[in-house]
Amino acid sequence: MxxxxxxxxxxxPTTPALVVDVDTLDRNIGRMAEAARAGGFALRPHAKTHKCPQIAEKQLTAGAVGLTVATIGEAEVFAAGRVTDLFIAYPLWLDEGKQRRLAKLAAGARVQVGVDSIESARRIVGTGASVLIEIDSGHHRTGVQPTDAGALAREAAELGLTVDGVFTFPGHGMAHAEDVTPTEVRMRAARDQEAALVAAAASLRGAGIEPVIVSGGSTPTAALREDGQINELRPGVYVFNDAMQVALGSxxxxxxxxxxxxxxxxxxxxxxxxxxxxxxxxxxxxxxxxxxxxxxxxxxxxxxxxxxxxxxxxxxxxxxxxxxxxxxxxxxxxxxxxxxxxxxxxxxxxxxxxxxxxxxxxxxxxx
Amino acid sequence: MxxxxxxxxxxxPTTPALVVDVDTLDRNIGRMAEAARAGGFALRPHAKTHKCPQIAEKQLTAGAVGLTVATIGEAEVFAAGRVTDLFIAYPLWLDEGKQRRLAKLAAGARVQVGVDSIESARRIVGTGASVLIEIDSGHHRTGVQPTDAGALAREAAELGLTVDGVFTFPGHGMAHAEDVTPTEVRMRAARDQEAALVAAAASLRGAGIEPVIVSGGSTPTAALREDGQINELRPGVYVFNDAMQVALGSxxxxxxxxxxxxxxxxxxxxxxxxxxxxxxxxxxxxxxxxxxxxxxxxxxxxxxxxxxxxxxxxxxxxxxxxxxxxxxxxxxxxxxxxxxxxxxxxxxxxxxxxxxxxxxxxxxxxx
Structure with a gap:
């Protein structure tokens, strides 16, 4: 069948081509929106997955508070499509051209940017963007250790930046591991994420900064979140899903x-x-x-x-x-x-x- | 340093970006052109690597007889740049739209197309394109067995198609193998290619069709060809090279x-x-x-x-x-x-x- x-x-019309079954797409968007609402989370989907204003529009209509993107270029595309709340969840290193582009974006929308070093934060000053501190919750890519978040947030605030909170991407919830099931890997990553964000939020408070946003990923961990400090989710892949998500059981x-x-x-x-x-x-x-x-x-x-x-x-x-x-x-x-x-x-x-x-x-x- | x-x-100007060192590019283009000339081969570089009219122009100026491409879409781009001799080295399955597009291409340029089944050949009839029979020389992707080439060529000719010859891609010259060096893998693939094309050419002659073109790949095997029946080379990657070619020693x-x-x-x-x-x-x-x-x-x-x-x-x-x-x-x-x-x-x-x-x-x- x-x-x-x-x-x-x-x-x-011809091949090869990427085809989207729009009923399944709509169901995926609705389900994640409902799950976020039921859990009391703000949903800020990662638009790097679809890069497509028509799908962003569906996500926002379903209740997303804004979009997550990975680059200034992506933010520019969605800002041109009149999205007014954008989080660039990446530790941008701004050269002069990017400083100008970010300032232009932030003049027309609410723009947040990730930081994991004071050197990169320094280059954001004056653009009008606010920042979130990136935490390494176990993926070992970018991000500071949770207990170092407060010190960085303090330094960034002293530069004049508004620090909105903390974020992480638990990408290790997709990595292969021996002798455990994919579900156990996802659950472990979800727990790592929760623990890291709790510690990072405490670290900010210890430095005198209230973390308004405590933001986590991801499609494979979204359904596994526990009650805690996380108040925003940034899944991306869920709109389409893929062979990796099927293999992971998400x-x-x-x-x-x-x-x-x-x-x-x-x-x-x-x-x-x-x-x-x-x-x-x-x-x-x-x-x-x-x-x-x-x-x-x-x-x-x-x-x-x-x-x-x-x-x-x-x-x-x-x-x-x-x-x-x-x-x-x-x-x-x-x-x-x-x-x-x-x-x-x-x-x-x-x-x-x-x-x-x-x-x-x-x-x-x-x- | x-x-x-x-x-x-x-x-x-900013990052990320793909940068091309043009002096190295020019040297690579010149070297391959000279090697082909010295060996008595026609050079028909595969343009799927660069997809760039400026680089195609350099290849043609250096003596390439035409270009190889993988799709009708690529052929259309280079035909618009006034390339007049194009080989689509792929067993195209033509739907009606692609039949029309191929006919339009063949009205303005010499166009050859790969075939490995009589069913696909049937759809090429009437487009004005001529065909080359694709041979499997050990990569086990597409292509008929060398000794089956004559029968397919005969059938294609009976449909009214002009059969220009045979071609193969020895892609197994890049595959990892245990207990042998990369150079041995490349040499083995070059020998497989030569043997397969010799057998295929003989098979065509046995079916009463003279193979005017006997065409082989590829960057890692180009320097390893032996004297024989091959009279055309289709390397692609050599213009830029990459980490794979460095690891292969080519x-x-x-x-x-x-x-x-x-x-x-x-x-x-x-x-x-x-x-x-x-x-x-x-x-x-x-x-x-x-x-x-x-x-x-x-x-x-x-x-x-x-x-x-x-x-x-x-x-x-x-x-x-x-x-x-x-x-x-x-x-x-x-x-x-x-x-x-x-x-x-x-x-x-x-x-x-x-x-x-x-x-x-x-x-x-x-x-």
């Missing part, structure tokens, strides 16, 4: 709203076929919890064993018949954020009919 | 012409720093022969241990001092084709001075 993604793939295949529509261009063996949706469509991200370069819902047990720029080679399990040349097959990307960033537009499908095309307006807006 | 890539990174770091310029945004530990050039700039491709997500020429022995969309986390070897916040650092992508496809433009640098910006005109032209 064809899935909603197979039906969406059939509706694309959603089912029925909750995946986006897939790469490909055409079978070659059937070199009875148990192997080749689609035109390669790494320039899917992205080359691995899936820490599942082998292969994506998930093929129509062929359970199959595996994308080889990915080139314009070829996805799918290996079938025993006794499954390969599709025919010219057939459409959907692949769910491992990491949807990187797949979307490769596309000029999203092909929007409702109940198997191509309804619209939405530009990926912030594609490549990395600076 | 700063390398040419570090100097190029310094010259970028070039040195001094031959790398492109890098991602990043800014140090965080120094969370004495032996670790974070750049703003993440997977949305570098691509997420692994390097089969070297761990990590790219090569950092300025810090020998370092490793890009973690890559997020906007973060590259570099781990330094012992007793090496980390750069300071705000410093520029160059990372050589693992797979340059996918990195270039992420950028709207290339920042062109000569002897440390930003000279020009070239649009990646065929970015995302996957269909």
């Amino acid at each position: 064809p899935s909603h993604l197979t039906a969406a793939a059939q509706a694309a 959603c089912g295949v029925e909750d995946v709203a986006l897939a790469a529509a490909g055409t079978v261009v070659s059937v070199p063996a009875a148990d192997r076929f080749v689609l035109d949706s390669g790494s320039k469509v899917l992205g080359a991200d691995p899936n820490a919890w599942s082998p292969g370069y994506g998930l093929v819902p129509e062929y359970p047990g199959s595996k994308v064993v080889q990915l080139s720029e314009h070829h996805a080679v799918v290996q079938l399990p025993e006794r499954v018949t390969a599709p025919r040349l010219g057939d459409r097959v959907a692949i769910v990307p491992n990491h949807v954020c990187n797949a979307v960033n490769l596309a000029a537009e999203l092909v929007v499908v409702q109940q198997g009919t191509h309804m619209d095309s939405w530009p990926v307006a912030a594609r490549g807006a990395n600076a | 700063p390398s040419h890539l570090t100097a190029a990174a310094q010259a970028a 070039c040195g770091v001094e031959d790398v012409a492109l890098a991602a310029a990043g800014t140090v945004v965080s120094v969370p530990a004495a032996d670790r720093f974070v750049l703003d050039s993440g997977s949305k700039v570098l691509g997420a491709d692994p390097n089969a022969w070297s761990p990590g997500y790219g090569l950092v020429p300025e810090y020998p022995g370092s490793k890009v241990v973690q890559l997020s969309e906007h973060h590259a986390v570099v781990q330094l070897p012992e007793r090496v001092t980390a750069p300071r916040l705000g410093d520029r650092v160059a990372i050589v992508p693992n797979h340059v084709c996918n990195a270039v496809n992420l950028a709207a433009e290339l920042v062109v640098v000569q002897q440390g001075t930003h000279m020009d910006s070239w649009p990646v005109a065929a970015r995302g032209a996957n269909a």
Whole structure:
């Protein structure tokens, strides 16, 4: 029986293309909004996933307080779309050009920026942006240790910056670990996040600064939050979901709203076929919890064993018949954020009919 | 001592950005042209690597007979730039829209298309494009077995198509293998390619069709070709090179012409720093022969241990001092084709001075 993604793939004008099943998208947006409301959290979705004003509009209509972005370039795109509350959740290093751009943004919207060093904070002074202190809650990427947050916040405040609070991204909730289940990894990361933010908030208070915003990630940990100090969530991937989230157990295949529509261009063996949706469509991200370069819902047990720029080679399990040349097959990307960033537009499908095309307006807006 | 890539990174107006050292680019283009001429091969570079008319112009000026591309969309971009000889080295499956587009292309240029099935060949009839039979020389992606080439060529010719010859891509010359050196893997793939193309050419002749073109890849096998039947080469990556080619030994770091310029945004530990050039700039491709997500020429022995969309986390070897916040650092992508496809433009640098910006005109032209 064809899935909603197979039906969406059939509706694309040509391939390869990224297709969005809009009913699933709407359901995902509504569910996360409702969960945040029920938990008493402000929802500030990360727009790096979709980079698309039409989807931002749906999120805001569903009750999001504003958007999270990763770069000034993304903020500019959404500000042009009249989003007036933007958090750049990244420890920006502002060169002169970026200082000017940030000041221009902050003149027309509420703009918050992440900081994890006093040197970077110094460059934000005078732009009109306020700051949140970034905390390392276990992902070991950027961010200060929770107990160092107060000192940095104090120094930033002394420079004249408004410190709104603290934030973290518990990205280690997606990392592979031996001898534990994905759910245990997610729960551990959610606990790490809570503990780190509690400690960081206390550190700010100790330095005489009230953390108005205590902000956490992420799609795989959003459902696992415990009562505590967190008052804002910044999930991104949940709008579409992806093969990584399916493998992590944070959603089912029925909750995946986006897939790469490909055409079978070659059937070199009875148990192997080749689609035109390669790494320039899917992205080359691995899936820490599942082998292969994506998930093929129509062929359970199959595996994308080889990915080139314009070829996805799918290996079938025993006794499954390969599709025919010219057939459409959907692949769910491992990491949807990187797949979307490769596309000029999203092909929007409702109940198997191509309804619209939405530009990926912030594609490549990395600076 | 700063390398040419570090100097190029310094010259970028902001970061992240892809910078091209034009002197190295020119040297790479000249060397491959000279090697092809000396070997008596026609050179038809694969333009999927650069997607950039300015670089195509340099290749043609240096003596290339035409360009190779992977999609109709790429062909359209280069045809608009007045390239008149294009080989779409891909077993296209033409829907009606693509049939029309291919016919329009073939009305204004010499256009060849790959085929590996009679079903796909049937859809090319009437477009004006001629065909080459694709052979699997060991990469096990698309392509028929060499001894089956004649039968397919015969059938295609009976449909009225002009069969120009045979082609293959020895992509297994980049695959990791245990207990052998990268050079042995490359040499083995070059021998496989030669044997497959010899057998395929004989198969065509046995079917009464003279293979005018016998066409092989690739950057890592180009220098290893043996005298034989191959009369055309289609390398792509050689214009820029990348961390994969360095690991394979097909070039040195001094031959790398492109890098991602990043800014140090965080120094969370004495032996670790974070750049703003993440997977949305570098691509997420692994390097089969070297761990990590790219090569950092300025810090020998370092490793890009973690890559997020906007973060590259570099781990330094012992007793090496980390750069300071705000410093520029160059990372050589693992797979340059996918990195270039992420950028709207290339920042062109000569002897440390930003000279020009070239649009990646065929970015995302996957269909």
